[in-house]
Amino acid sequence: MSWNGDETQLRQLATFLRDSLSSPNQNARVQAELMLQKASSSPDIINYLIDILRSDAPRLHLSASDTFTARSAAALKLKNLVKTNYKQLNPEVIAYVRATIIPCVGDDSLQVRNSVGLVISELVKQGGVMSWPQVYSELFDKAQNSESPKAREGAARAVLNICEDNIKQLLRMPGGQRPVEELLPRLYGLMENSNPVVRAIALECVNFFMEYRPQSILNTVDTLLRLVFRLATDTSDDVRRHVCRTLSHLVEMKPESILPHLDGLVDYLITQQRNGLEPDLALEAAEFWLTIAEHRQKLAGSLGPYLEKIVPTLLECMVYSEDDIARLEGDRDDADQEDREQDIKPNFATSKRGKLLVPNSTNGSNGASGTHTPADLSDGEIEEDDEDGGDGDPEDEWNLRKCSAAALDLLANSFPERIFHISLPYLKNNLQNPEWPMREAAVLAFGALADGCEAVVSPYLPELIPFLITLLQDKEPVVRKITCWALGRYVRWVVHLEKTHPQLMSQYLETIIENLLKSMHDRNKAVQEGAASAFSTLVETAGRRLEPYVLVIVQQFDKCFETYKDRNMLILYDCVQTLAERIGPKLASPDIESVLMTALTKRWQKVSDQSKELFPLLECLSYVASAMKEAFEPYSQVIFNRCISVVHSTIEEEVAAARNPRFDSPGSDCLVTSLDLLSSMVQVLSVAKSSELVANSQPKLFDLLRFCVQSDSMDVRQSGYALLGDCAVNLFPQLQPELSGFIPMLVTQLDINNMRDQDAEAAFAVVNNACWSCGEIAIQQGSDILGQYIDKIYRRVFDIISNPDIPVAVQENAAIALGRLGNKFSEHLAPQLAEWAPWFTQLMTTVDTNTEKCEAYNGFSMVIKRNPAALGADLIEYLKTIAQLVGSDVWQSGMGPLVEEVCVSSRLKLRYSTIGQIITTYKKGVPNFHEFFAQVPVKERQLLVGKFPNIFN
The missing domain is CATH 1.20.1440 (de novo design (two linked rop proteins))
Incomplete structure (x- = not known):
């Protein structure tokens, strides 16, 4: 497709793009944005943006700097339009973009080259990885053969963008295709490119794929190793940094592949780690020891012969760098100085209930180097702060010092005696070193050894603990701080x-x-x-x-x-x-409560609703309320009302922001923590007090809660459904009239097809709480509103328990909810029993015995009673679990001697007669029942026989 636009309109659009980013006049920026929004509806906007991206200053009638700004803005606008409007674009327009965008990867401007790479990746992402097959050939050809170094680098960067944005489709598409198998040989070829930037990017792409452990890389490990060893001596620090990362990935993917080369690798990685001029390279090398220590069952034993080399290197790298020492030097008394806003690290609220981990997710902090941040080494000194330094905090990010300490910690778990005795001379020489950086590093090492070397260190601790106490008086604040951390360890x-x-x-x-x-x-x-x-x-x-x-x-x-x-x-x-x-x-306790709540009340009165301190205060109070229970009641009125006010005002601000982009969204932190504090009070206060608070709340609690369970924020929804469930447990008479408004939302939330991939962990946590609140509502008498939706609820809960991609914790909660539904809706669930019974019984085997499990099995039993033939092969598991529950304290804690009905909770009575009827039915209907019953484990058989002697004797 060829296209020629109007030159005047082209220049006007370029001017608007420039002004939207760089005009010193705010009105001009706003006007430019309005004009760009209007232009976005033009069918030719994409073509104009491409032309601007490819134009020079004379054509646009702009200065060189303004032309650069306009072209950069055009690339950004182009990417966003492709992302939002791809399906509506004319195929000829898409073809025109594809035909003209590739040459732009060689632009003179690095920023433009990078932006072009993002546009190309977005085109691939929106169309599908195989919708533009020639893009791979064209990019790899440019990266490998172009005479322009910039074109090589831009093309390679575009390939990396495609890999990062389309990883799932590249690893495996519907139909079994694995495009990565075609990309890998080309990436291996780029690793031998004459351009060091291209070599580094190619290896970065390979490392990115290695995080997902595809079989295609495992099948080509020998080729990869050959290339990596060749690049190990590369003159580019960036290439060597990626080499170190590849070696770490190989430890995770196929540790046996590096064992024959360990002798040379140890020396190589130590050399890279000691490269003081390249901290990123040194950190990546140190990551290797951390990775290998994490996989100690497979590999750490092989490190034994090299510990005398590795440990001193780790200790050496735990000393602050000269730059950091210069920034920390001179820290003195500053307790009376107010904090600057930029000194306060971001703090984010998380719901108290239902936090889950997505299978195969990366749990922890991954920085630009793909590094680890072990939680137990992130406290105290390991999160060192520089209050006065205007050049930034030397410990804001994961660094060589932290990584070395973490690696020493983990290695000490594999070689406690060896590691300690290698470290001991260092500790003795430096714990009293006159140079504070050496003292500080020695205390850091001493704390890092605490976990693995506890037994070995113990004989020394009666002397070392008092010595550490004396270091709390050290003249250097940095040493005092690290000593606090070490004592905690x-x-x-x-x-x-x-x-x-x-x-x-x-x-x-x-x-x-x-x-x-x-x-x-x-x-x-x-x-x-x-x-x-x-x-x-x-x-x-x-x-x-x-x-x-x-x-x-x-x-x-x-x-x-x-x-x-x-x-x-x-x-x-x-x-x-x-x-x-x-x-x-x-x-x-009255004396403790008085001191603590006086202090918290003072803060409560001092902190405004607009303060960033409000949400951590709310979060703290929710835990205090849970601990104090009804002793919290004297403080509840004021706190409850303010929480309602915070929720209401935050919702109003969110609505205003949604209607008018000029208003900033208030964020979800105060909303989450207010909901959690309301939950805590609903749980722990007397029913009379919490009922009074809810009845008198202005605006009404349930009106606000309906908004929260539909919030765009997953965290808010998660806390909203937790509060809904707590109200079902503790305030059902007040909740019941409101259920007609909540149940349709609950049913929608249970649909896992509504989940968004990018928010998987948060979305699972919301579904988890929705399942729990559904079960709590189901177990209440008078929850007839659920009956109108029982078929939808069943189908959506079944989709959860039968989907292997759902975290087990969510599936267990869903199974409990399904069992609890059986208490009131056994007639509705009985026809599908054969479908859901296998999933239910399997999931419930790992659920701890508690009231909820008992309620679920009571409902399950009522469903079985209506359709006993459907249980089939799961009868053994049913009998086994029933026996375990019969023998548990939970079922027997209600009313002394076992009778036909034993009260397990204030909400439910378990019907042993129902269970007895079910067993009798199977005894009559199963051929050779006594032989069948012998499949139940001995202990469980004895429990059942003891509970139901008239049936089994």
């Missing part, structure tokens, strides 16, 4: 003394409590942060052993609330929250 050792030396445990525990609390009042904010983080670890580890000290602890927290600045206030809330989780009802 050794709390577990102190707790383990409880059985053998209880008096010694109390002595050490009191010493650590006292000194960490003192450090929480340090004159340096970074030390306060480290001490507070370490104290959270202490509370998490020691739990109820801290009960004798809770009053002293909350008194010190009270003082912290008076003095902490914004950033550390967030960590203090976490301390209180952890204390509430681990100590629980002890917080309801």
